[in-house]
Amino acid sequence: YNQKRFVLIDTAGIRRKGRISQLVEKYSAVTALKAMDRAHVVLMVIDAADGVTDQDLAVAGYAYEKGRALILVVNKWDLPEKDDQTMGKFIAEVQRRFKYLPFAPLLFVSALTGQRVSKIMSKVEEVAAEFNQRIPTAKLNQGLEEFVSKHPPAMAGDQRIKFYYAAQAAVRPPTFVLFTNRPDKIHFSYQRYLVNCFREKFDFGQVPLRLEFKGRGKKNF
Ligand SMILES: Nc1nc2c(ncn2[C@@H]2O[C@H](COP(=O)(O)OP(=O)(O)OP(=O)(O)O)[C@@H](O)[C@H]2O)c(=O)[nH]1
Ligand SMILES: [Mg+2]
Known part of the structure; x- marks a missing residue:
């Protein structure tokens, strides 16, 4: 289709009740x-x-x-x-x-x-x-900075939550790792905010998208 190869798999329907045994x-x-x-x-x-x-x-x-x-x-x-x-x-x-x-x-x-x-x-x-889309790391981090400064996360007690760096870990589904000082304190509503920002900014409007939050200390880069 359009000079690309697709493999189509047709499956039998899954019925709850029907003629078949x-x-x-x-x-x-x-x-x-x-x-x-x-x-x-x-x-x-x-x-x-x-x-x-x-x-x-x-x-x-x-x-x-x-x-x-x-x-x-x-x-x-x-x-x-x-x-x-x-x-x-x-x-x-x-x-x-x-x-x-x-x-x-x-x-x-x-x-x-x-x-x-x-x-x-x-x-x-x-x-x-x-x-299958991959976002270049520089563009990704520019975006992240913009999203966070536009709408910063709530404090974790008296501690400010910081995002250091983002990287795309995978495609299918597009998966992004965000390194932060408090991966355990990113509120669900803030995760949703970031997912929506990623969707809009990077054109992932029609597919599932995953964000993972990791502590910086655990990863060397
Ligand atoms: N009115 C109408 N009937 C349809 C349409 N598409 C399929 N059918 C009818 O629905 C019935 C089932 O069609 P299938 O193509 O065998 O459906 P399926 O989902 O592949 O079924 P399984 O492979 O057995 O699970 C047939 O009687 C078709 O004629 C449609 O767009 N309109
Ligand atoms: Mg069929």
Whole structure:
């Protein structure tokens, strides 16, 4: 696709109840989870007629724990009777249920009519690029300085929290190590602030992103 090689893995659906036997069902669930271990970008197909099921949430949770990039694809969009609020309502429902995945892009397609199906691979390409992106260290540290001076962290008792240095430790998912004097005292809300800054400044809007806080003393550099 666009002169890049992609390997597509199609897995059998994971159903809670259905025509197929419990054993086959269990087997296909394991196969699907194994496929997610191999995948970089996971496309999760949601049935427009069913809405978001508990099974969908469990599968997405697994992808999230594994640090995979995720695209939510609502298929069979030809089925629901639509007015000017149908898509907005569906989006709201998906956002409510996938609250921990606010970054996952959402597509509405119909495999039957072909509506927006061509958007899928272009979205995969976009997400994969973000997922593999490396930020040069100088740029990273410029950014960190800017985020921290714009909105400094709360004091840890009478001690000022300092950030010394940031480095990108990995891609897929993009993972950044921040060296600080008090890695144990970075408040959850401040971690979230920094994650949002990293997302915006460095174009990681559609993928999971991890920040790790480390004490400077433990690392030589
Ligand atoms: N109306 C409508 N039906 C669809 C659409 N896509 C698939 N279907 C129907 O849904 C049923 C299941 O389609 P499959 O392509 O086998 O679905 P799948 O998710 O690959 O199923 P498994 O591989 O068995 O888990 C078939 O009867 C399709 O015709 C769609 O966009 N609109
Ligand atoms: Mg299939």
